[in-house]
Amino acid sequence: MRAAHLISFAMFALVFAAPARAADTVDPSAEFKAFRDYFTQKFPNVPLNDFVNGPYSMDADLRKQWEAIDDFPPYDFAVDRGKEMFATAFKNGKTYGDCFDNKGIGVRQNYPYFDTNSGEVITLELALNRCREANGEVAYSYVKDEMASLTAYMAFTSRGKPFDIKIPNDPRALAAYQNGEKYFYTRRGQLNFSCASCHVQNPGNHIRTEVLAPALGILAAMPIYRSEWGGMGTISRRFVTCNSQVRGVPLQPQDEDYRDVEYYLSYMSNGLPIAGPGARP
Amino acid sequence: MRVTVTCLLLVTVSLISATAAQTASTQADFDTAFAAAQAAEKEAGALKNQWLPTEQALSAAKKAAAGGDFDTAIDQAKQAEALARASIAQAKEQDTAWKAGIIR
Amino acid sequence: MSGQQLAFDRSKGNCLTCHEIKGGDAPGNVAPALPDMKSRFPDRKELTAVIYDETKRNPLTVMPPFGRNLILTDEEIGAVVDFLYTR
Numbered sequence: 001m002r003a004a005h006l007i008s009f010a011m012f013a014l015v016f017a018a019p020a021r022a023a024d025t026v027d028p029s030a031e032f033k034a035f036r037d038y039f040t041q042k043f044p045n046v047p048l049n050d051f052v053n054g055p056y057s058m059d060a061d062l063r064k065q066w067e068a069i070d071d072f073p074p075y076d077f078a079v080d081r082g083k084e085m086f087a088t089a090f091k092n093g094k095t096y097g098d099c100f101d102n103k104g105i106g107v108r109q110n111y112p113y114f115d116t117n118s119g120e121v122i123t124l125e126l127a128l129n130r131c132r133e134a135n136g137e138v139a140y141s142y143v144k145d146e147m148a149s150l151t152a153y154m155a156f157t158s159r160g161k162p163f164d165i166k167i168p169n170d171p172r173a174l175a176a177y178q179n180g181e182k183y184f185y186t187r188r189g190q191l192n193f194s195c196a197s198c199h200v201q202n203p204g205n206h207i208r209t210e211v212l213a214p215a216l217g218i219l220a221a222m223p224i225y226r227s228e229w230g231g232m233g234t235i236s237r238r239f240v241t242c243n244s245q246v247r248g249v250p251l252q253p254q255d256e257d258y259r260d261v262e263y264y265l266s267y268m269s270n271g272l273p274i275a276g277p278g279a280r281p
Numbered sequence: 282m283r284v285t286v287t288c289l290l291l292v293t294v295s296l297i298s299a300t301a302a303q304t305a306s307t308q309a310d311f312d313t314a315f316a317a318a319q320a321a322e323k324e325a326g327a328l329k330n331q332w333l334p335t336e337q338a339l340s341a342a343k344k345a346a347a348g349g350d351f352d353t354a355i356d357q358a359k360q361a362e363a364l365a366r367a368s369i370a371q372a373k374e375q376d377t378a379w380k381a382g383i384i385r
Numbered sequence: 386m387s388g389q390q391l392a393f394d395r396s397k398g399n400c401l402t403c404h405e406i407k408g409g410d411a412p413g414n415v416a417p418a419l420p421d422m423k424s425r426f427p428d429r430k431e432l433t434a435v436i437y438d439e440t441k442r443n444p445l446t447v448m449p450p451f452g453r454n455l456i457l458t459d460e461e462i463g464a465v466v467d468f469l470y471t472r
Contacts, residue, residue, distance in 0.1 A: 031384075038384045040400050130322040187371065190332045196382045197447045207413040209403045213362070249331035257329065272456070334455075360455075367454055381444055 026178050028167055034267045043204070052275040053221035058204035062211055066279065075152055075277040078145070078232050082153025085146070090135040095209040096150070099131035108151075108158035109274050112263045113166060114173035115188040121176050122260040124151055125236055129254075138235065142238060142253035148223045148232035148277075155223065155276030163220065163274065165267040174206035180264030183257045184215075189246030193260070210281065217269045218264065221278025229280060235262060306351035314358035315342055321365035328370035336363040388468025391461050398457060398465050403447070407472050415447060422469045429466060436462050 016176045039051060046057050053266040056063040086104065088095050096102030101110075111124040122130075127151050129139040142147040167173050186193045195215070198207070203214035233241070236253035239261070251258055290379060325331045334365035338361035392398040393409055401409040405418035412418075426432035435442070437452030451457040458464065 034385050180381055181383070185382040186375045188330055188375070190334050190368075190456060191449045192371065192454055193447065193449075194379070194382060200382065200384060201445070201447055202415050205413065205415045207415055209411050209413075212415075244333065247333045249333055249336060251329065364455055371454070378444070 026174065026181075028174070028177055032268055032270065035166075036216060038200070039203070039214050043214070047155040047204070048053060048271075051214055052269075052272050053218035054278075054280065055211035056220060057228055058214065059206075062281070065194065065281075067187070069279060072201045073225070073277075074227070074279050075223075075232065078149045078152040078223070079156045079278060081149035082151070085150055086153060090132070090137050092136050096128065096131055099127065099134070104154060105157045106161060107161050108154045108276070109161040110165070112259060112266055113168065113175055114168055114263070116168055116170050116173070119172045120256070121180075121263045123235070123254065123259050123262050124154060125234060126254050126259065142236035143234060144200070147236070148234050151223045151234060152232065152277035155274055158274040159276070160273045162271045163266055163269045164261070165270055167267060176260045176263055177267065178259065181262035183261040184264055189248030191246040193246040195242070204210075215265065216269070217272045217275075219265050220269055220272050221280075223276060223281045224278040225228060226259045226280045232277070306355050308346070308351065311346045311351045311354045311357060311358065312340075314355045314362070315339075315346070316340065318361040318365060321362050321369065325365050325368045325372065327373035330368050330375075332364055332368045335361050335368060369383060381382045386464075388464035388466075391457070392465050393467050397461065398451065399420075406469075411461075418471055419469060422472050426469075431469075432466050432469065434463060437467060 009080055040046075041047060043051075043058070050057040051062075053066075056066045089095050097105075101107050108124060111127065112121045114120075115122045125142055125147055128147065129142070132139055140150075163217075167177055187194045187197070198212045199215035199218060202212050219235060222238070223232055224238075225232050236258065239258045240250040240253060283362070322331060322335055322339065325335070338357050342357035342361060344352045345357060386394065386397065386431065390397075392400045392406065395402075400406055400419075401412045403413045403415040405412040405414070407420065422432070426435075435448070436457070438450040439446040439448040440450055440453075449456060452459065452462055
C-alpha cells in the first residue's frame with residue numbers, strides 16, 4: 001500500500017513540477033525585475049529614481065561637484081540650439097515636429113520603439129535623421145553636435161517622464177530585445193570587457209579616478225555634456241567610444257546591434273525618469 | 282676553354298641563386314603574409330568583432346612594406362594575423378559564453 | 386621598458402586602472418590592492434597564469450587576459466611578475 005502511495009506521489013510531482021525552461025525562452029518582464037532588484041539590493045541607500053544620475057548616485061563627493069555646476073549647466077547651449085533647430089523649417093517647409101507625435105515635444109521617453117512595419121528598432125537619433133531625409137535634407141552625423149542638440153532639446157521636453165519602452169507581441173521584437181541583451185553581456189575588444197563588466201559588475205567602483213555608472217538608468221540622462229570631451233555626446237558617440245576603450249573596432253553608428261542594445265537598456269530602465277540632457281565628468 | 286666558361290657560368294649562376302636564397306624577406310613574402318592577415322581580419326569583421334590593435338598592425342605592416350622594410354612588414358603582418366585570430370576565437374567562444382553574465 | 390613601467394603604462398599592463406600598487410598614483414579599486422605579492426603568490430607559475438588568462442580560474446573576471454589576447458608578450462608578463470614580487 002505504501003509503495004503505491006509513493007508511486008502516486010512521484011507521478012503527481014512529475015506532472016506538476018515546473019517544466020524545464022527551454023534554452024531560448026526569454027521573459028523580458030522577469031528579466032526586467034531581476035535587473036532592477038540586482039541594483040536596488042546592491043545599493044539599498046540609492047532612491048530608485050536616482051540611478052539615472054549615474055556616477056553621482058554612486059559617489060557623494062562627485063555629486064557635490066555636480067551640484068555645484070548645476071546652476072549653469074554646460075548643456076544649456078545645446079538645448080537652446082536644439083529648440084532653434086526645431087523651430088526652423090526644412091527647405092520644403094516641413095519641420096521636425098511633423099515627423100513625431102505631439103510635434104516631438106515630450107516624447108523622448110518612448111524611444112527606442114520596435115517598428116512592426118519595418119521590423120527594426122527605431123531610436124530617437126535614427127528617427128531624426130530619417131525625418132531629415134524624408135524631407136529632402138542630408139542626414140547629420142550621429143556623433144556630432146547637431147544630433148546632440150536635437151536630442152538634448154527633445155530630452156529636455158521629456159524631463160521627469162518615465163521611460164515607457166514597449167516590446168510588442170512580435171517575435172522580431174523579442175529577437176531584437178534578445179540581441180541587445182546578448183550584445184550587452186558579450187565580451188569584446190582586446191581587453192575582453194562586456195558592457196556588464198563595468199556597469200553590472202562594478203558600478204560605483206572607479207577605474208583610475210573615474211566612477212563607473214550602474215547600467216540601470218544609464219541612458220536616461222543622454223545626451224550628455226562630458227567635461228572629458230569638452231562637448232556634447234550622443235548615445236551613438238558613447239557606444240562608439242566604449243568600443244574603442246576596450247580596444248574593439250567600433251561599429252557604424254546606429255548599427256543594428258547598437259540600436260538593439262539601446263532597446264534592451266531602455267526597456268530595463270522602464271519607469272525611471274528621463275533626466276537628459278545630462279552632465280558628466 | 283669551353284668547359285672553363287661553362288664552369289664559370291655555372292659557378293656564377295649558383296652564387297647568384299645562393300645569394301637570392303639568403304636575401305631577407307621580399308615583396309612576395311610580404312604579400313603572402315599580408316593577405317593571410319587581411320583574410321583573418323575580414324573573418325573577424327564578419328563576426329563584428331575586430332580589434333583596434335589588429336588594424337594598427339595591418340597599417341604598420343603596409344607602411345613598412347611601402348618603405349621597403351619587408352622584415353618589419355612581415356613581422357607586423359604576422360602579428361596582425363595572430364591578433365585577428367584571437368579576436369575570432371573570442372567571438373566564437375562568446376557566442377555561447379555570454380550568457381554566464383546575465384543577471385538572474 | 387622596466388617591469389614597473391610595463392605595469393603602470395596605460396598602453397601596456399595599465400594595472401593601476403584597477404589595482405592599488407605601491408609606487409603608483411590614483412589607482413582604481415575595481416580589483417584587490419597588490420601588496421605582499423611574494424607571500425600571496427609564492428608560486429610564480431600561478432601569478433603568471435593570473436596575468437596570462439584569469440578567465441580560466443574565474444570565468445566572470447574583469448581582468449583582461451594579457452597573454453591570451455596578446456596584450457603583453459611572455460617576456461613582458463615575466464617582467465611584470467618580477468616587478469610585482471618587489472611590492
